[in-house]
Amino acid sequence: MIKRSKKYSVFSLVKNALSYHENWQPAWRNPEIKKEYDAIIVGGGGHGLTTAYYLAKNHGIKNIAVVEKGWIGGGNTGRNTTIIRSNYLWDQSAAIYDHALKLWEGMSQELNYNVMFSQRGVMNVAHNLHDVRELKRRWHANRLNGVDCEWLNTKEVKKFCPVINTSPNIRYPVLGATLQRRAGTARHDAVAWGYARGADAMGVDIIQNCEVTEININNGNVTGIETTRGTIKSKKIGVVCAGHSSVIAKMAGIKLPLESRPLQALVSEPVKPVIDTVVMSNTIHAYVSQSDKGELVIGAGTDGYNSYSQRGGFNIVEDTIMAIVELFPLFSRMKMLRHWGGIVDICPDASPIISKTHINGLYFNCGWGTGGFKATPGSGWVFAHTIANDQPHALNAPFSINRFSSGELVDEHGAAAVAH
Amino acid sequence: MLIINCPYCGEREQEEFSCGGEAHIERPKNPPDLNDDQWADYLFLRQNIKGLQYERWNHSFGCRQWFNVARNTATDEILAVYKMGEKPPALESNNPITPCGEPAIGSGNFSTSKK
Ligand SMILES: Cc1cc2nc3c(=O)[nH]c(=O)nc-3n(C[C@H](O)[C@H](O)[C@H](O)COP(=O)(O)OP(=O)(O)OC[C@H]3O[C@@H](n4cnc5c(N)ncnc54)[C@H](O)[C@@H]3O)c2cc1C
Ligand SMILES: [Zn+2]
Numbered sequence: 052m053i054k055r056s057k058k059y060s061v062f063s064l065v066k067n068a069l070s071y072h073e074n075w076q077p078a079w080r081n082p083e084i085k086k087e088y089d090a091i092i093v094g095g096g097g098h099g100l101t102t103a104y105y106l107a108k109n110h111g112i113k114n115i116a117v118v119e120k121g122w123i124g125g126g127n128t129g130r131n132t133t134i135i136r137s138n139y140l141w142d143q144s145a146a147i148y149d150h151a152l153k154l155w156e157g158m159s160q161e162l163n164y165n166v167m168f169s170q171r172g173v174m175n176v177a178h179n180l181h182d183v184r185e186l187k188r189r190w191h192a193n194r195l196n197g198v199d200c201e202w203l204n205t206k207e208v209k210k211f212c213p214v215i216n217t218s219p220n221i222r223y224p225v226l227g228a229t230l231q232r233r234a235g236t237a238r239h240d241a242v243a244w245g246y247a248r249g250a251d252a253m254g255v256d257i258i259q260n261c262e263v264t265e266i267n268i269n270n271g272n273v274t275g276i277e278t279t280r281g282t283i284k285s286k287k288i289g290v291v292c293a294g295h296s297s298v299i300a301k302m303a304g305i306k307l308p309l310e311s312r313p314l315q316a317l318v319s320e321p322v323k324p325v326i327d328t329v330v331m332s333n334t335i336h337a338y339v340s341q342s343d344k345g346e347l348v349i350g351a352g353t354d355g356y357n358s359y360s361q362r363g364g365f366n367i368v369e370d371t372i373m374a375i376v377e378l379f380p381l382f383s384r385m386k387m388l389r390h391w392g393g394i395v396d397i398c399p400d401a402s403p404i405i406s407k408t409h410i411n412g413l414y415f416n417c418g419w420g421t422g423g424f425k426a427t428p429g430s431g432w433v434f435a436h437t438i439a440n441d442q443p444h445a446l447n448a449p450f451s452i453n454r455f456s457s458g459e460l461v462d463e464h465g466a467a468a469v470a471h
Numbered sequence: 472m473l474i475i476n477c478p479y480c481g482e483r484e485q486e487e488f489s490c491g492g493e494a495h496i497e498r499p500k501n502p503p504d505l506n507d508d509q510w511a512d513y514l515f516l517r518q519n520i521k522g523l524q525y526e527r528w529n530h531s532f533g534c535r536q537w538f539n540v541a542r543n544t545a546t547d548e549i550l551a552v553y554k555m556g557e558k559p560p561a562l563e564s565n566n567p568i569t570p571c572g573e574p575a576i577g578s579g580n581f582s583t584s585k586k
Contacts, residue, residue, distance in 0.1 A: 120571055120572075262569050262570075262571055262572060263571070264569050264570055264571075279569060292571075295521070295571045297517070297518070297519035297520075297521075298519075298521050298570050298571050299570075299571070301518075301570075302570065306512070306516040306517070306518065307516065307517075307519070308511075308515035308516050308517065309517065309519055310492070310517055310519055311519055311521075311544075355489060355490050356473075356490035356526070356542075357490075357492075357519060357520075357524065357526070357544050358544050358547055359521045359544050359545050360544070360545065360546060360547045361573075362547075364472040364473070364485060364486075365472055366472060366485075366486045399514075399515050455511040455514075455515045455516070456507040456508050456510070456511040457507065458507075
């Protein structure tokens with residue numbers, strides 16, 4: 052068996068520096084697949100890995116496999132613009148996203164892995180009277196829910212983020228903004244790797260390059276999965292496959308209310324620090340932050356049609372860049388270095404599904420769409436609870452699949468700002 | 472960006488069109504008799520296929536006509552265009568080898584389908 056790197060510390064750094072960093076051990080094992088597990092998590096993105104981690108840590112279920120078709124974090128977890136915030140409108144959303152935000156605040160210490168969580172604040176900018184009303188409504192709703200939020204007028208916006216164009220003469224002038232100071236960004240890959248390492252240390256098998264091709268069901272009970280690397284048995288299966296959720300659901304004869312669409316992002320050449328917060332605008336659809344490497348991280352909107360191709364239309368990128376350049380004229384000559392797409396699972400009410408199904412032992416966690424990165428630890432926390440107890444945690448009870456029949460939707464479309 | 476062959480105007484850039492989602496979903500004939508699950512199925516549940524999908528498009532910044540498109544959602548290839556009311560054509564398409572695998576053209580993650 053390979054020896055795993057134990058605790059990372061200043062001493063381990065010095066020790067490994069002496070051997071030119073050639074002797075670091077892998078952060079997790081590459082295990083043999085067992086015949087049977089107590090639980091299988093399908094999908095090794097952030098949400099799948101946190102689910103396994105909290106199943107082991109909070110519920111003592113350690114004989115778990117996380118089965119991933121590619122490499123962990125290669126889905127939307129490693130493709131998103133890493134905005135973390137909890138300033139959602141409705142009580143149900145504020146509760147689950149703020150629970151997640153609290154977990155982010157202690158994550159690097161808990162995992163002994165630096166996820167570079169940076170509470171640099173997120174500003175949601177208003178450009179017209181309607182925006183002002185909506186954002187002020189959200190500001191008050193947030194405060195009633197104990198979620199920190201402030202209202203900034205145009206002058207205060209300029210003071211908080213000096214490079215933003217607050218001229219009254221632009222097409223969409225800045226009329227104010229909400230600011231959540233506890234919000235910010237984190238390093239997405241590190242989140243996947245940190246939770247993978249933590250889960251592995253508790254005995255979870257992380258199995259990469261293994262695609263689930265069938266779900267085995269007997270008399271309404273789940274019995275296991277077929278994969279490109281053989282059959283694996285388990286009486287509990289949690290599916291956390293983002294854009295591919297509908298494909299997996301179909302294997303179990305379930306139809307979901309999801310549509311999978313490309314969502315694109317791009318980064319610029321690295322420059323010196325110029326913007327130390329996250330700026331989001333719903334109306335002109337732009338959002339931007341700057342990574343610690345100095346790149347501007349810019350997110351676009353979704354394409355208007357279903358696709359699994361992990362690439363979107365150029366017109367979408369063009370729209371976003373137009374908006375960015377109007378808000379930040381000084382970025383107009385920057386070169387964009389990389390550009391990519393991820394496939395997001397859009398739910399009709401822009402809220403997730405974290406739910407049991409009518410098949411015993413089969414659970415789905417999906418529908419996070421364009422905005423689930425921020426929820427990564429909270430999502431795993433409540434999904435682990437749901438799987439372990441065969442009933443939802445209070446925080447995810449409102450996010451059952453049954454809401455599409457009952458009509459109790461949690462409509463965050465308008466309220467979720469620019470939805471990321 | 473897709474190039475779509477409008478049956479009325481010919482080939483145009485996708486920016487001129489809007490997608491109306493899954494095709495051939497019929498409005499229930501007996502609405503008062505439907506239970507909540509049947510309504511959910513009609514209103515919200517979608518096949519969301521990876522591979523050959525039949526969908527509706529509207530030439531919203533052109534002739535404004537609706538029509539159907541058969542498209543492979545794994546590769547974005549458009550395989551056929553046909554008018555509203557017509558039956559979906561039976562087509563061969565380059566579907567992924569495994570249900571969630573990536574096709575030979577398309578995106579970066581070939582881990583399971585490129586043999
Ligand atoms: C461009 C972009 C920008 C975004 N920006 C933000 C943002 O700023 N803030 C925010 O909060 N959210 C954002 N999001 C959304 C966020 O990335 C997702 O909601 C979140 O990362 C989903 O995590 P996940 O673990 O559920 O999914 P993923 O990370 O996609 O993981 C799902 C995994 O399942 C695997 N899988 C699929 N099929 C199978 C199979 N058959 N067998 C085995 N494994 C399978 C996939 O390979 C994948 O690794 C953005 C998304 C994109 C694409
Ligand atoms: Zn036309």
